[in-house]
Amino acid sequence: MKRLVLGSKVLGSILLGSAVLAMIACGGSTTPEKDATIDIDAKADVDTDVPKDAGADTPLDRHEDIPDTPETIEDTEITELDIKADDLTPDEDLVEVRDDTSEMIEPDADIDVDTEVPDETTETDVEECPEDDLECTVVYQDPDEGCKTVLLMGWCLIDGVCYQDGEVDPENDCMACNPSWAIEEFVIRAGEECNDPTPCSTGGICTLDGQCVTAEPICKPALQCVRGRCVNGACQYSNLPKDSECQGYNKCYNIHRCDGRGICEGVSPKWCPDDNNPCTTDACDPISGECLYVPRTGTCDDKDPCTDNDRCENGVCIGDLKDCSDGDPCTLDLCEQGVCRNVPHFGFCDDGNKCTKNTVCDSAGQCVGEAVLCNDDNVCTNDSCLPEVGCVFTPNNNSCNDQDPCTENDRCVEGVCVGTPKDCDDGDSCTRDVCESGMCRHFALPNGTPCDDGNECTLVDKCQSGRCVGSSWWDCDDSDPCTIDECVDGIGCQYTPYVCENDNPCTTVHCESGVGCVYTPKPGPCDDNDACTVNDRCEEGECIGDPKDCGDGDPCTLDLCSNGVCSNPPNHGECFDGNHCLQGKMCVDGQCVGGTPVNCEDYNECTADSCEPSVGCVHTPLSGKICDDHSVCTLGDSCNDKGVCTGFPIICDDGNYCSDNLCDPISGCFYRPNTLMCEDYNRCTFNDQCSNYECHGISYFTDPISKAATLEFLKGPARPGTALDIDENPATCSPKIQMDPDRNCEGGVDNAFAALALLIDNQFGPQLLTAVNSGTLALFFEHEQPGPGAGPYELNLFFGQKAMPMSCDPTTAGCNYDVFGETVIGECAPRYTFNNAKIANGKLTAGGKQHEAVFYLMIGTYKLPVVLKWAKIEADVSMSGGKITGGTGILGGALDKRSLLAALNRVPSNQFYPYIKDNVRNHINSFLVPDMDVEGTSHLDYASIAMKFTIVSGHAVGRAD
Numbered sequence: 001m002k003r004l005v006l007g008s009k010v011l012g013s014i015l016l017g018s019a020v021l022a023m024i025a026c027g028g029s030t031t032p033e034k035d036a037t038i039d040i041d042a043k044a045d046v047d048t049d050v051p052k053d054a055g056a057d058t059p060l061d062r063h064e065d066i067p068d069t070p071e072t073i074e075d076t077e078i079t080e081l082d083i084k085a086d087d088l089t090p091d092e093d094l095v096e097v098r099d100d101t102s103e104m105i106e107p108d109a110d111i112d113v114d115t116e117v118p119d120e121t122t123e124t125d126v127e128e129c130p131e132d133d134l135e136c137t138v139v140y141q142d143p144d145e146g147c148k149t150v151l152l153m154g155w156c157l158i159d160g161v162c163y164q165d166g167e168v169d170p171e172n173d174c175m176a177c178n179p180s181w182a183i184e185e186f187v188i189r190a191g192e193e194c195n196d197p198t199p200c201s202t203g204g205i206c207t208l209d210g211q212c213v214t215a216e217p218i219c220k221p222a223l224q225c226v227r228g229r230c231v232n233g234a235c236q237y238s239n240l241p242k243d244s245e246c247q248g249y250n251k252c253y254n255i256h257r258c259d260g261r262g263i264c265e266g267v268s269p270k271w272c273p274d275d276n277n278p279c280t281t282d283a284c285d286p287i288s289g290e291c292l293y294v295p296r297t298g299t300c301d302d303k304d305p306c307t308d309n310d311r312c313e314n315g316v317c318i319g320d321l322k323d324c325s326d327g328d329p330c331t332l333d334l335c336e337q338g339v340c341r342n343v344p345h346f347g348f349c350d351d352g353n354k355c356t357k358n359t360v361c362d363s364a365g366q367c368v369g370e371a372v373l374c375n376d377d378n379v380c381t382n383d384s385c386l387p388e389v390g391c392v393f394t395p396n397n398n399s400c401n402d403q404d405p406c407t408e409n410d411r412c413v414e415g416v417c418v419g420t421p422k423d424c425d426d427g428d429s430c431t432r433d434v435c436e437s438g439m440c441r442h443f444a445l446p447n448g449t450p451c452d453d454g455n456e457c458t459l460v461d462k463c464q465s466g467r468c469v470g471s472s473w474w475d476c477d478d479s480d481p482c483t484i485d486e487c488v489d490g491i492g493c494q495y496t497p498y499v500c501e502n503d504n505p506c507t508t509v510h511c512e513s514g515v516g517c518v519y520t521p522k523p524g525p526c527d528d529n530d531a532c533t534v535n536d537r538c539e540e541g542e543c544i545g546d547p548k549d550c551g552d553g554d555p556c557t558l559d560l561c562s563n564g565v566c567s568n569p570p571n572h573g574e575c576f577d578g579n580h581c582l583q584g585k586m587c588v589d590g591q592c593v594g595g596t597p598v599n600c601e602d603y604n605e606c607t608a609d610s611c612e613p614s615v616g617c618v619h620t621p622l623s624g625k626i627c628d629d630h631s632v633c634t635l636g637d638s639c640n641d642k643g644v645c646t647g648f649p650i651i652c653d654d655g656n657y658c659s660d661n662l663c664d665p666i667s668g669c670f671y672r673p674n675t676l677m678c679e680d681y682n683r684c685t686f687n688d689q690c691s692n693y694e695c696h697g698i699s700y701f702t703d704p705i706s707k708a709a710t711l712e713f714l715k716g717p718a719r720p721g722t723a724l725d726i727d728e729n730p731a732t733c734s735p736k737i738q739m740d741p742d743r744n745c746e747g748g749v750d751n752a753f754a755a756l757a758l759l760i761d762n763q764f765g766p767q768l769l770t771a772v773n774s775g776t777l778a779l780f781f782e783h784e785q786p787g788p789g790a791g792p793y794e795l796n797l798f799f800g801q802k803a804m805p806m807s808c809d810p811t812t813a814g815c816n817y818d819v820f821g822e823t824v825i826g827e828c829a830p831r832y833t834f835n836n837a838k839i840a841n842g843k844l845t846a847g848g849k850q851h852e853a854v855f856y857l858m859i860g861t862y863k864l865p866v867v868l869k870w871a872k873i874e875a876d877v878s879m880s881g882g883k884i885t886g887g888t889g890i891l892g893g894a895l896d897k898r899s900l901l902a903a904l905n906r907v908p909s910n911q912f913y914p915y916i917k918d919n920v921r922n923h924i925n926s927f928l929v930p931d932m933d934v935e936g937t938s939h940l941d942y943a944s945i946a947m948k949f950t951i952v953s954g955h956a957v958g959r960a961d
Contacts, residue, residue, distance in 0.1 A: 305338025
């Protein structure tokens, strides 16, 4: 029991403060009595308004009625406020109460209350109340009703016994004291742990009706083929009989049964059909139950007699094409049902000798041709021919004539005739020295041409009639205020140190380079030449003194000093007698009288305003008082110990990293876009930064790209417009125009792939068209700086697919595309680059024998990448604003027939409809005849190909994987 004896006004304020603090402690929690009203006696002079953000009200009717309080504190004398530390337990929470001056009662400390009150207050004797020996109550003396008892916050009083918040019912541990819900009865602890008396129980849980029930099944076994029982308070376990049904976790069995030893095992395996693939191991996934066909390694038989070394790779049986080469360039090397055939070939051939040209197979089956003439008409090279490489032009160092009369000592250097320019310098900077037809001539430069006359002190030297003349003096200003700058003829600029002057006894001076004179304050005595000051001294570089004290202690005299002599004439005006609580006093007949009280109202609800004569206005903080900071951005506003109304900030968060979460005191939460660095999770951007609520990076791709709106394989005879000259030999072409031999090899274009017309018409072509039109396959070109129209530049080739928005038609301009990972290096660097791209007269050309590219064969929905050697591009383009906006072109190159056949073998068989895989491979093996010696082995090992495309503009935005 705590004892309080005090005046009714203060006591009422304390009890009301306790109730309000109880509401604050509950915050915004919802309680069963949340709609209860607060009944406060009409005579109580208490502000009951609570800010809307202070939380839900907690009813006061859990405690005794609040006593009546008089209108002013002067109405009742404060006689005693006595709470001793000995009355409280050390670990009790502080009981916080307040009155209009924000008094605090702390149970752990003695509290002394100033009992001084204004003169009109009278003392009242109050009889001390008896103690009730309860630690959870406070007994106080009410002047009108006598002794009263109230319950402390955080306690329950149940059947005359005190229980702290959270303390359980001794008779039922599913009930506990919870003052937020009830103070005179226990509250159910639903969902909390309790002591379950059931034998073998591992613990209980409280139900909604306050009963403790078993939380886990009794003696629950760890295995489903084991039975558990509670015997004499202890769990006993036994195995279920053999063949009892159970639920197994291996989904590769249809039925599971107990084995009599406590284990649930599968007894009816799931059947997985044989995929008849020698390169897979048939299995079942025990987790999903799905049949698995796991690729294996080792030997196999691909059923193709024209392959050797058959082996399993990635679940497919593949073999190397049987080598049927007879080393004769005048035979076609074929394989039929495992038997090699070498059929005579009449036409162009390769004899492996780079010193012959136009080689053909004659009627005798011999590859014959004309000798290559190696003559570069250059006297600085020795011309020869090597069969393995062809013409060789070896630089020499012979003397020569570069046909320039203004050079001397001409000699061959790295295959070029180079001479040393004739020296015509006359040593005059105002003449232009030239060599004309082998003779030196010296022309005077225009008057006014800048020159150097050799004089260090002249500034503006100019040519005059072929001579250099100085017209002004050099400025030697070194921008340093600590030097005296001047120019001396024959020497140049000289810099003499500058000495700073100082007549201030309170400073020292030095000159600081680049700054000038620096005056540093110094301490010590000085003389300010004022007789009405004393104690003259240096402070911050100035000589100051204290005013001479001429005061006589009379506010109605003037305290004056003149030439060091004090005088005190009468003061007939305003005066100050030391009382800061009165203002406007006047001297009347030598007396300081009158004045009006100082207004100390600071209009701050968090301070108590008063006036002390010695100091003036005093604003005492009312710490803990409920207040309103007039901001919807805070909750639970209260006064702090500095007299400021503060609250807990509400959380404004829209979950967007690219917006600043802000709060307006009037309107509440709002969000403003920021420019923070961020991560857009696009591997093809850098310097990601927030903009307009979204994270975007700078793309690695140059915009816009040129995208192939259409893409098709070219076929038919070799004529200009149907293919490109891949081998850069105008005398070779493929396929030949059999019906028009006079036009054979017109333009020297190469497209051996055109011989596969049947596959192009029925498989490769239609499936490529479908993929391009749907956007699942996209060819596009990136134009690096300096870009089209600015001379040779880098053209990057990519394949990819359409990106968001997916509604965009890929055959039109403006769509977004992601690149395939196979076409880039690292994150987004191009793998296939043409560094010689140029545009002349509306024609784009790029590539050649030093360049590679890639294209994709569509086999059903399977994208098969094929590398092109000797890749090149030619296109007729239209441009606007330095950007390509449209056009038509051809992509060509040479593909490795062997690699193509091996890659096709890895494509799933169901993708080759309407054909079968073996038929497609055999057709290619029979009709695709290599026409390029890309690897320099003197064998035609690569086949040329050509694809036509049309151009629209688009945007590369990221990676597809």
